[in-house]
Amino acid sequence: MEPHEVEILRRSMAMAPLSQPSVHELLEFAARAAAERAELRRIMAELPESWTQVRATLNELRRIVGSENHPAARTGSLRQIDGGLP
Numbered sequence: 802m803e804p805h806e807v808e809i810l811r812r813s814m815a816m817a818p819l820s821q822p823s824v825h826e827l828l829e830f831a832a833r834a835a836a837e838r839a840e841l842r843r844i845m846a847e848l849p850e851s852w853t854q855v856r857a858t859l860n861e862l863r864r865i866v867g868s869e870n871h872p873a874a875r876t877g878s879l880r881q882i883d884g885g886l887p
Contacts, residue, residue, distance in 0.1 A: 802830040840865060
């Protein structure tokens with residue numbers, strides 16, 4: 802579910818109660834978002850001191866978030882960004 806879809810449901814809810822499938826979809830979306838947020842917090846808390854480890858952590862974050870529009874997401878490596886990290 803995308804943010805604009807949540808907004809559509811919010812507007813629909815203002816007109817009438819949401820259907821049972823819409824409520825279920827929203828709850829599933831909220832559960833996935835909460836799990837993703839917990840995983841992101843865990844990873845951020847474990848950020849290491851070295852740049853090599855930071856690069857690996859950023860790659861993992863990119864995999865979780867799924868930023869398909871970012872060049873590194875297409876190549877699977879942050880070395881492609883701005884000539885690479887040291």
